[in-house]
Amino acid sequence: MKDYQLGEFEEIVLLTVAILNGDAYGVSIKKEIEDRLERNVSVGALQSALRRMEEKDYLSSKFGDATAKRGGKRKRYFEITNMGKQALAYTKDTRNQLWNAIPDVVLKFSWL
Amino acid sequence: MALSQPPKLANRLLKVFCKPQYLEDIQGDLEEEFYEKVELTSGPLSPLLWYWWQIIKLFRSGIIRQFKPIDSTQKEINMFKNYFQIGLRNLWKYKLGTIINVLGLSTGIAAFVLIALFIRDELSYDQHHEKSNQIYRLTVKNFNVDGSMSRQWAFASAGHAERFKSDFPEVAKAVRFYPWAFPDVYVDGRKFQSEQVVFADSDVFDIFTLPFLQGSPQTAFNTEQSLVLTRTSAIRLFGNDWIKEDIIGRRVTLERSGMKAPFTISGVMEDMPEHQHFHFEYLAPIRFIEQVFGESAMDNVTGNYNWLTYLLLQEGANPKDVENQKDSFFDKYVGQYSNGTDAKDYYGFELQPLTSIHLHSDLEGEIETNGSIQQVYIFGIVGLLLLIVACINYMNLATSHFSRRMKEVGVRKVLGAMRSTLVKQFLTESFLVNIIAFPFAILFIELALPYLNDFMNKDISLNILTDWDILCALAGLLLMVAVFSGLYPSLFLSKIDLTRALKGESAINSNKWNFRNWLVTFQYAVTIALIFSLAVIEGQLYFIRNSDPGYKKEQIVNVRLTRNIKSLDAFKNELLNHPNIIKAAYASRIPTGRLADSWGASYQDGDSTVSVDFRLPFIWTDEDFLETFEIELIAGENFTASQDMTTDSVGYYIINRTGAKALGYNNPREVVGKKLSYGPYNDVTFKSGRILGVAEDFHFESLHTSIAPMLMLKGGTPRRISLKISGDQVQKSLTHIESVWNQFDPENPVSYAFLDEQFDNQYQSEMRLSTMIKFFTGIAIMIGCLGLIGMVGFIIETRSKEIGIRKVLGASSMSIAATIGNRFVILIGIASLVALPIAFYLISGWLNEFVYRTDISIFMIFIPSLSVLAITVLSVGFQTVKASLVNPSEILKDE
Numbered sequence A: 001m002k003d004y005q006l007g008e009f010e011e012i013v014l015l016t017v018a019i020l021n022g023d024a025y026g027v028s029i030k031k032e033i034e035d036r037l038e039r040n041v042s043v044g045a046l047q048s049a050l051r052r053m054e055e056k057d058y059l060s061s062k063f064g065d066a067t068a069k070r071g072g073k074r075k076r077y078f079e080i081t082n083m084g085k086q087a088l089a090y091t092k093d094t095r096n097q098l099w100n101a102i103p104d105v106v107l108k109f110s111w112l
Numbered sequence B: 001m002a003l004s005q006p007p008k009l010a011n012r013l014l015k016v017f018c019k020p021q022y023l024e025d026i027q028g029d030l031e032e033e034f035y036e037k038v039e040l041t042s043g044p045l046s047p048l049l050w051y052w053w054q055i056i057k058l059f060r061s062g063i064i065r066q067f068k069p070i071d072s073t074q075k076e077i078n079m080f081k082n083y084f085q086i087g088l089r090n091l092w093k094y095k096l097g098t099i100i101n102v103l104g105l106s107t108g109i110a111a112f113v114l115i116a117l118f119i120r121d122e123l124s125y126d127q128h129h130e131k132s133n134q135i136y137r138l139t140v141k142n143f144n145v146d147g148s149m150s151r152q153w154a155f156a157s158a159g160h161a162e163r164f165k166s167d168f169p170e171v172a173k174a175v176r177f178y179p180w181a182f183p184d185v186y187v188d189g190r191k192f193q194s195e196q197v198v199f200a201d202s203d204v205f206d207i208f209t210l211p212f213l214q215g216s217p218q219t220a221f222n223t224e225q226s227l228v229l230t231r232t233s234a235i236r237l238f239g240n241d242w243i244k245e246d247i248i249g250r251r252v253t254l255e256r257s258g259m260k261a262p263f264t265i266s267g268v269m270e271d272m273p274e275h276q277h278f279h280f281e282y283l284a285p286i287r288f289i290e291q292v293f294g295e296s297a298m299d300n301v302t303g304n305y306n307w308l309t310y311l312l313l314q315e316g317a318n319p320k321d322v323e324n325q326k327d328s329f330f331d332k333y334v335g336q337y338s339n340g341t342d343a344k345d346y347y348g349f350e351l352q353p354l355t356s357i358h359l360h361s362d363l364e365g366e367i368e369t370n371g372s373i374q375q376v377y378i379f380g381i382v383g384l385l386l387l388i389v390a391c392i393n394y395m396n397l398a399t400s401h402f403s404r405r406m407k408e409v410g411v412r413k414v415l416g417a418m419r420s421t422l423v424k425q426f427l428t429e430s431f432l433v434n435i436i437a438f439p440f441a442i443l444f445i446e447l448a449l450p451y452l453n454d455f456m457n458k459d460i461s462l463n464i465l466t467d468w469d470i471l472c473a474l475a476g477l478l479l480m481v482a483v484f485s486g487l488y489p490s491l492f493l494s495k496i497d498l499t500r501a502l503k504g505e506s507a508i509n510s511n512k513w514n515f516r517n518w519l520v521t522f523q524y525a526v527t528i529a530l531i532f533s534l535a536v537i538e539g540q541l542y543f544i545r546n547s548d549p550g551y552k553k554e555q556i557v558n559v560r561l562t563r564n565i566k567s568l569d570a571f572k573n574e575l576l577n578h579p580n581i582i583k584a585a586y587a588s589r590i591p592t593g594r595l596a597d598s599w600g601a602s603y604q605d606g607d608s609t610v611s612v613d614f615r616l617p618f619i620w621t622d623e624d625f626l627e628t629f630e631i632e633l634i635a636g637e638n639f640t641a642s643q644d645m646t647t648d649s650v651g652y653y654i655i656n657r658t659g660a661k662a663l664g665y666n667n668p669r670e671v672v673g674k675k676l677s678y679g680p681y682n683d684v685t686f687k688s689g690r691i692l693g694v695a696e697d698f699h700f701e702s703l704h705t706s707i708a709p710m711l712m713l714k715g716g717t718p719r720r721i722s723l724k725i726s727g728d729q730v731q732k733s734l735t736h737i738e739s740v741w742n743q744f745d746p747e748n749p750v751s752y753a754f755l756d757e758q759f760d761n762q763y764q765s766e767m768r769l770s771t772m773i774k775f776f777t778g779i780a781i782m783i784g785c786l787g788l789i790g791m792v793g794f795i796i797e798t799r800s801k802e803i804g805i806r807k808v809l810g811a812s813s814m815s816i817a818a819t820i821g822n823r824f825v826i827l828i829g830i831a832s833l834v835a836l837p838i839a840f841y842l843i844s845g846w847l848n849e850f851v852y853r854t855d856i857s858i859f860m861i862f863i864p865s866l867s868v869l870a871i872t873v874l875s876v877g878f879q880t881v882k883a884s885l886v887n888p889s890e891i892l893k894d895e
Helices: A008-020 A026-037 A043-055 A082-101 B008-017 B020-040 B045-057 B069-093 B095-123 B160-167 B231-238 B286-293 B319-323 B326-333 B354-360 B373-400 B402-414 B419-456 B468-494 B498-503 B515-546 B568-576 B657-662 B730-744 B755-761 B764-798 B800-808 B813-847 B858-885 B888-892
Strands: A059-066 A074-080 B135-143 B149-153 B171-179 B184-187 B190-192 B197-200 B212-214 B226-230 B251-256 B259-269 B282-285 B308-313 B347-353 B556-560 B581-587 B601-605 B608-611 B618-621 B633-636 B650-656 B675-678 B687-695 B711-714 B720-725 B752-754
Touching: A008 A026, A008 A043, A008 A074, A008 A082, A026 A043, A026 A074, A026 B020, A043 A059, A043 B020, A043 B045, A074 A082, A074 B020, B008 B020, B008 B045, B020 B045, B069 B095, B069 B419, B095 B354, B095 B373, B095 B419, B095 B468, B095 B764, B135 B160, B135 B354, B160 B171, B160 B308, B160 B326, B171 B286, B184 B231, B197 B286, B226 B231, B231 B259, B282 B286, B308 B319, B319 B347, B326 B347, B347 B354, B354 B373, B373 B419, B373 B468, B373 B515, B373 B764, B402 B419, B402 B468, B402 B498, B419 B468, B419 B764, B515 B764, B515 B813, B515 B858, B556 B730, B556 B755, B568 B581, B568 B720, B568 B730, B581 B730, B650 B657, B650 B675, B657 B687, B720 B730, B752 B755, B755 B764, B764 B800, B764 B813, B764 B858, B800 B813, B800 B858, B800 B888, B813 B858
Parallel strands: B197 B282, B226 B259, B618 B711, B650 B687
Antiparallel strands: A059 A074, B135 B149, B135 B308, B135 B347, B171 B197, B171 B308, B184 B190, B184 B251, B212 B259, B226 B282, B251 B259, B556 B720, B556 B752, B581 B618, B581 B720, B601 B608, B601 B675, B633 B687, B650 B711, B675 B687
């Protein structure tokens, strides 16, 4: 089986792209992450993660139409690829496996 | 509002580093958010900061693009590999051209570097002393009554140094050197004859930088009878192992004229370096001499110029301030003479900077022969010209073979080569040729250096590996020569028109008056100027050799006397005993020497005494002097054997014709019998005498100076005996002289010299110059010829079809040669017009140093142009005839 490697931030970005489903471009992804996770995201970090995952074929991208709003510059919309979906699934699976492997005792909260 | 716009500078920065394919959307995203933030926040500052911060954070891998320069450097390197390869192939393919190029460049460079080394050596004199900028030599000027300067002496009087130090605050230290006429040195019973012991003040070690091998400058002159050696003299006295034996404290004895004194070795210095204008092997404290002479003898501030004196001025002191105080100095120490004149009017000082002595000073009694700044200039100009000529040569040859490269250039242009790439290519080739030429140049230098050193009496070496300066200079020179010589060819070759080049048309008009012609003209001009200078110098030397000095210089042998020869008459008679020795005469100085001794004089004109207001130097002679040298006695009579000024205490004089005239007697007969007071012979000390005779003028000194008034005195202490020998069996005469010598002075070897050789030696520097110019002219002609061959080859190459057609139409080889060659006549004409006046001006300056000189004749003016023309005709003729012998069908068959 192929080894899918995703960093923590990469995973979040990938999930967010999936959430936004067709409306994922730089600003919207950033806002979504900032809203949901309440953390600040820099354009640099986001962009480099996006491009990295594009290189890995987890994401594909295409230009949208030009709008007057951003100085006539086009948006780049990102979409999750099949490979990206597999990577997400793989990550989830491995997490689940790990969760399942934890003995119940450990997870009982101590005050109980 | 401008502040609500995203910062332009930040955007520009982003554009620089961001991958271009990402730029648009990232910038869009940034701006979108920026505008949102501007609306949300009150002030514009925080969005701006945010924007910048985001841009900076974008500076990470994945976003940053690959930078282009890395690509282009790689490309350039690849192209250079190609240039290099093509260059090497071309050099290999045209071996003859390459050899000519390399030869021309390497000789030019070698000549230039040799001259540069020579000049560097000349300029480095006395620079090694730490305080060289504050050290001055005290020189003394003597003035005539009319205020004109009569002589300037390199030496000062004994009393100067001390007084300068105490009277002038500007003078920090002062040293006198006094050479005590070569005493013999005894070490453990072994005798070393006539060693050059010099006595000096103890300031010497504070003024000059003299490193010690043993002992120290502080203790060197602790006692009055200390002796400091140099490495060389230590080896001489104590052998090669002196450094192992502790020679400090060893006793030696100095002896001169029967006077003996014990001395103790107190130190050993390093040998005085080559680049110093004086070299002493022994130093001893001058206090010893003061004891010998007595204090009073050390007081005089006028005359007795035997004390080489150096002053160390305070930092920042102006030597002029010292010179300007000479009036008060002489008023204080001499004052007024009995005849009412002031001493200050007769004397003056000049403080010579130490570092300028070697090249700029030529005074009476220089301690060693100095260099000359004029020679430095002449050689510098010649060296530079030779280098330029060599570069021009390369330019000519490189452009002359352009037709070979035309198609290559055309194809390169079609394939997209820009002019700059072609320029780079041809520059690479010139670098290649230079890189090949340099080792040869260094080889030539190494081969020539021993001769130069021998010839110039120098010790120059070229240590490329150890001397960092030379290495850097050579690298710089390589770069300069390569660029200078390669620039024109590369510009010329890259300019070639594309379509013409590919058509194979030799359409570049070689008839045009282009830059190359100027280059050739320059080469011609240099060669013509050099030949012209050579002709004038040789002419002057010929003039000197064949001019009548007024005495007979052939077959005269001069023997230097020593103190051991006591009975002069017996010695002379013994020498004359041999049939081959015809005449013998004693003299203190002989012609070809200098008239250095002079006393004050006055003469009786009727009843009044007139003091002589010109310099009237003298020599001691005997009654055979005039006859031996075959100097004509034009009035009065010669000395008689019995007359002797010393024993008789009476003056006996013979004056020369110029002297008689200077006294106011145009008819020499009238001066005979006039009463003359001369020096101590003034009726107070001794009896003043009468002028016995008048001798015809003769050149006692060299032809650089005009014949001056002079006196011959009878008697005194002679220093030489001049022997007239018969023309045949010279060797036998010399053997006889030697055997007689050994009877009278068995201790010293006989030392003799032929007068005609001494005569020639007066013009040594001129002969040296002549040889050097001959050598450099040879190089210039050689390089010029190479260039010429290249140039003619170029013309023939471009006009081969024309030659072919001319031949078909019936032209002879000669007429073809004439059409090709006529332009060179024009070039030579122009070159002569430019070069001759300049060379004439420069060489006149040199010639004017001689009072007696040859005229620059029409002959000398035409020789250079004609010889250059002859060389040209030969090389043009040979090549064109060769070219016109080719069957025209060979040339005309294509097209």
